[in-house]
Amino acid sequence: MTAVTIPGLDKAPTNHAGLLSWVREVAELTCPDEVVWADGTDAEWTRLTGKLVDAGTFVPLKKKQNSFWAASDPTDVARVEERTFICSLDEADSGPTNNWMDPAEMKAIMTGLYRGSMRGRTMYVIPFCMGPLDADEPMLGVEITDSEYVVVSMHIMTRMGDKALAKFGEDAKYVKALHSIGAPLEDGQADVPWPCNDTKYITQFPEERMIWSFGSGYGGNALLGKKCYSLRIASVMARDEGWLAEHMLILKLTSPEAKVYYIAAAFPSACGKTNLAMLEPTIPGWKVETLGDDIAWMRFGEDGRLYAVNPENGFFGVAPGTDYHTNPNAMRTIAKGNSLFTNVALTDDGDVWWEGMGEPPAHLTSWKKQDWTPDSGELSSHPNSRYCTPIDQCDIKAPEWDDPKGVPISAIFFGGRRATTIPLVTESRDWQHGVFMGATLSSETTAAATGKVGVVRRDPMAMLPFIGYNAGDYFKHWIEVGKNADATKLPKIFYVNWFRRGEDKRFLWPGFGENSRVLKWAIERIEGKAAAVETPIGHVPTAEALDLSGLDAATADIETSLEVDVEEWKAEIPLIEEWFTKIGDKLPTSLRDEFEALKQRLS
Numbered sequence: 001m002t003a004v005t006i007p008g009l010d011k012a013p014t015n016h017a018g019l020l021s022w023v024r025e026v027a028e029l030t031c032p033d034e035v036v037w038a039d040g041t042d043a044e045w046t047r048l049t050g051k052l053v054d055a056g057t058f059v060p061l062k063k064k065q066n067s068f069w070a071a072s073d074p075t076d077v078a079r080v081e082e083r084t085f086i087c088s089l090d091e092a093d094s095g096p097t098n099n100w101m102d103p104a105e106m107k108a109i110m111t112g113l114y115r116g117s118m119r120g121r122t123m124y125v126i127p128f129c130m131g132p133l134d135a136d137e138p139m140l141g142v143e144i145t146d147s148e149y150v151v152v153s154m155h156i157m158t159r160m161g162d163k164a165l166a167k168f169g170e171d172a173k174y175v176k177a178l179h180s181i182g183a184p185l186e187d188g189q190a191d192v193p194w195p196c197n198d199t200k201y202i203t204q205f206p207e208e209r210m211i212w213s214f215g216s217g218y219g220g221n222a223l224l225g226k227k228c229y230s231l232r233i234a235s236v237m238a239r240d241e242g243w244l245a246e247h248m249l250i251l252k253l254t255s256p257e258a259k260v261y262y263i264a265a266a267f268p269s270a271c272g273k274t275n276l277a278m279l280e281p282t283i284p285g286w287k288v289e290t291l292g293d294d295i296a297w298m299r300f301g302e303d304g305r306l307y308a309v310n311p312e313n314g315f316f317g318v319a320p321g322t323d324y325h326t327n328p329n330a331m332r333t334i335a336k337g338n339s340l341f342t343n344v345a346l347t348d349d350g351d352v353w354w355e356g357m358g359e360p361p362a363h364l365t366s367w368k369k370q371d372w373t374p375d376s377g378e379l380s381s382h383p384n385s386r387y388c389t390p391i392d393q394c395d396i397k398a399p400e401w402d403d404p405k406g407v408p409i410s411a412i413f414f415g416g417r418r419a420t421t422i423p424l425v426t427e428s429r430d431w432q433h434g435v436f437m438g439a440t441l442s443s444e445t446t447a448a449a450t451g452k453v454g455v456v457r458r459d460p461m462a463m464l465p466f467i468g469y470n471a472g473d474y475f476k477h478w479i480e481v482g483k484n485a486d487a488t489k490l491p492k493i494f495y496v497n498w499f500r501r502g503e504d505k506r507f508l509w510p511g512f513g514e515n516s517r518v519l520k521w522a523i524e525r526i527e528g529k530a531a532a533v534e535t536p537i538g539h540v541p542t543a544e545a546l547d548l549s550g551l552d553a554a555t556a557d558i559e560t561s562l563e564v565d566v567e568e569w570k571a572e573i574p575l576i577e578e579w580f581t582k583i584g585d586k587l588p589t590s591l592r593d594e595f596e597a598l599k600q601r602l603s
């Protein structure tokens, strides 16, 4: 047999034998016209964004330097949870919350799909690193993709190219991440602006630390360093090695006394992480700086405290609802350019617009590439449209955001989007009770995943779509992390809900910058300075215990937002019961005990 010659295959800038043979194997399977190793240089960015402009995928923005507008295929706009699989060797290790298929069976199916899937396209090999490059053990990966959109997005979202490849020692371990949009081009066949395939698979092989993705170009399905690696695969590594990989923002809070606290917070997709991470406090003297808006890796330091690192290098944020009133820091970050915008609207003068950004212009090009006017009767931007922008150009990035040591976490917030029942803020009694709060977290579904929006579901620790193993084992891991630690050094756990509504459906709590008042209360609880009422569900502030100075909101609304309504909570009990039944035998008894105790307190 003669070796296949594919241009570029022999131009690998590495001697890593395992990597070279994997790249060859994939190239021989997928049959690209050419193989290119991504180097991460500005020249590469310029070349590939130019290619995307020529292909009609990108429109350069006249009003934002070095920035581009893209509209996806209208069917490829969000994560596809029903097409996402955890292919562990043993089905029990995938658990009751994930889709599972036998790894050999999945590989057979997907190998069939990958065969020739890159024909007519370029295959890019992207070495990347999640988290700081100068970590003792840099967390490496290689994504192979046939999408230029993925390569340029990875330029923003990860440390990639030559600087990552330089970290690949001879036997460096790395996560293999294979991605194909699944849209081969026959000779002479014209391309479309957003090639993808109706058949989609987002597959994790946890034992092999490997990811195979097919058919989609959307962020969470295609930028494999993000949810696939940093949550699904990393959560398995974290279980095995005693740390936590979580769907959490990381923020730095400085008090008027100049005392520094770091807070991590887990809210489900499109439920407020980016906004809290970049918050502009409305209370005087308090300052927030950002370290991350989506993912936190937390390990214990030598001093026994839990230290968080953000594995990402950029923000892939929800666009609608973002403006100078709600999230001025995000607006300032994207205003600097060097950003990608997907599925938002394009203005006639070459800028971006989306719902929530003030008065709509008289005319726009919608995300569906149609003429749009305020009378069109439909949204100009997809509800899950996103901006992709480098952390480095965020004015309020904390100087230590790239420190491999991470930052010591004082408080963990869990939160969801609930119109009823869940008060504005509740402090847990202890770690185990906090884990119970996280494990029973519930939220209304959003447009970040395909499927129905607004349906209440359990979303444990905001990780339902991202736990790479059995959810019962995941809860056990959380419990054990607490047991093995010095309880006095563990972060305090709080449960928040910015989304409770009044009878006329308006939000009771003003949210956004005003959430600083809740951060302040939490810190004062940690310092033993703020009051709280003991309720059946935990410690909840009265309106007087919160700093509401200068707040323009009706006291009655604030009081309702803080209410612990026993009848509403009793209605929650069968839902938790159903959820715990679904988790089954692997549910830790300590969480069952917490549940029984809650029922007792409510009766």
Ligand code: GTP
Pocket: 267, 268, 269, 270, 271, 272, 273, 274, 275, 276, 293, 294, 316, 317, 318, 320, 321, 322, 326, 448, 498, 499, 507, 510, 511, 512, 515
């Ligand atoms: P992912 O990137 O999908 O993981 O989402 P995220 O958790 O980072 O969500 P993000 O901060 O982007 O917020 C999503 C939506 O919630 C946006 O439309 C925001 O405007 C809205 N939102 C965020 N914070 C608040 C708040 O405090 N109150 C209200 N009412 N809405 C909020």
Ligand code: SPV
Pocket: 079, 218, 219, 220, 221, 226, 227, 268, 269, 270, 294, 316, 448, 449
């Ligand atoms: C989410 O859905 O939670 C996101 C966007 O942060 S994606 O990276 O596409 O998953």
Ligand code: MN
Pocket: 247, 268, 269, 270, 294
């Ligand atoms: Mn997310």
